[in-house]
Amino acid sequence: MTEAETIAERVESFVRGIVVPFERDPRRDHHGAPAPELTEDLRALAREHGVMTPHIRADGSHLSHRDTATVLIASGLSPLGPLAVNTASPDEGNMFLLGAIGSADIKARFLAPMLEGRVRSAFFMTEPSAEGGAGSDPSMMKTTCRKDGNHWVIEGRKRWITQAAQAGIGIVMAKADEGACMFVIDLPDPAVRIESVPNTIDNSLPGGHCTVALDGLRVPADQMLGAPGEGFRYAQVRLAPARLTHCMRWLGACLRAQEIATDYVCRREAFGKRLIDHEGVGFMLADNMIDLRQCGLMIDWCADALDRGDAAIVESSMTKVAVSEALMRVADRCVQVMGATGVSDETVVEQIFREVRAFRIYDGPSEVHRWSLAKKIRRDWDKANA
Known part of the structure; x- marks a missing residue:
């Protein structure tokens, strides 16, 4: 058994045996969304069972992206799993970014408590669309x-801004004369004001998705990540x-969800017969098997590109579109075959x-990734036919 498989086995056992009962x-x-007390209890249990931040070794080195997939898939078996073992967004991405580009001081001050699961974080990039701010187009x-x-x-x-209301660390993007800049900050800060936390369709992460005002936020110069104008380049390191x-x-x-739906049918x-024996039901779960396997293959393919040292922008766009849409089909079919139970809170499927x-x-969103891929197709054609 490989290192990653051993870790994933421990994580899966922890999530299924310890975390799943907390879903209620x-x-x-x-x-x-989980209250802070629930989060802290889950993380205390993760430390006790030796599965805190399982994809990052004690010396700070990361598993390969391919091996990380093995571990993070196991952590995702419950919506609470990534939060419990510290593989959740946005913390996982923020830890990867600080580990890749942070100075020694920034790693000691900001990254270390995140790796320990004692501080959560937020990534401040998206802006209000009504004001013409950055969303899918960060250049705005x-x-x-x-x-x-x-x-x-x-x-x-x-x-x-996900979990900004409960974060102890923030990574903020802003625009200077030199171009985009990126800073790491302590939270809370009186100059970082939560204006609203709208209700959204998802609720797995604490603190919701906040609208935030930055009113004269003063950040020491040594808390800039890299140099002025390098913010977009570093954003790609993370994204x-x-x-x-x-x-x-x-x-x-x-x-x-597939396991739960399978047990139900x-x-x-x-x-006069079990639901699984009706083709209209059985074929939906068969299609799920196909989609789930294809998702795993796409993830491995993209992970291999990252492990080779490629930027993997194209691969990650293709994988994001294919996997998110396939998993939507999977989840929808699980709800459908379970009928009224599927849309109730009797199971975690809904x-x-x-x-x-x-x-x-x-x-x-899928449309932005497809637009980006279409531009690449045109560029490649123009280059080949110049």
Whole structure:
């Protein structure tokens, strides 16, 4: 058994045996997301069982992307699993980014407590669309930063900032004369004001997706990641792997939904036979088997590209589209074959359906990725026919 398989086996045992019973824990906020007390209890149990941040070794080195997939799929078997073992978004992507480009001081001050699962984080990039701010097109960024002595002062508004209301660390993108910049900050800060936390279809992550005002936020110059103007380059360091790890976690969730749906249709009878024996039902779960296997193959293919040292922008776009849409089909079929039970909170299937629907939008909706891929097709044709 490989290192990754051994870790994944421990993570799967922990998620199935310890985390799954907490899916009915009543400690939730108004939106149904896990309350801080529930998160801390889950993480204490993860430390006790030796599965905290399992894809990063004690010396700070990461498993390969291919091996990370093995572990993160196991962590995703419950919507609470990634939160419990510290493989959840946005923390996982933020840890990867700081590990890749952070200075020694930044790693000691900001990354270390994140690896220990004692601090959660937020990534401040998306802005309100009504104000013409950055969304799928980050070049539209309106948030500004200017040098003031040995600090930078940030002004602007951000929107859909996941778990900002409960984060202890933030990574903020802003625009200077030199171009995009990226900063790491301590939270809370009086200059970072939560304006609203709208209810959304998904609720697996604490703190929701916040609208945030940055009112004269002062950040020491040594907390800039890299140099002025390098922010978009560093965003790409984070975004391609982060798209892929989303796919890993939600593949795990949909494998669980398939298990639950399979158990249901193999026990339930109608019209004189078990539901699984009706082709209209059995064929849907057969199609799920195909989609789930194809998702795993796409994830492995993209992970291999990242492990070769490729930027994997194209591979991650293709994988994000293919996996998010396939998993949506899987979750939808699971709901359908379970009938009224599938849309109730009697099982976790209905939540997985909601979470996967949101997954088709965040980290770039399918349409944006297809548009980007179409541009590449045109560029490649123009180059070949010049």
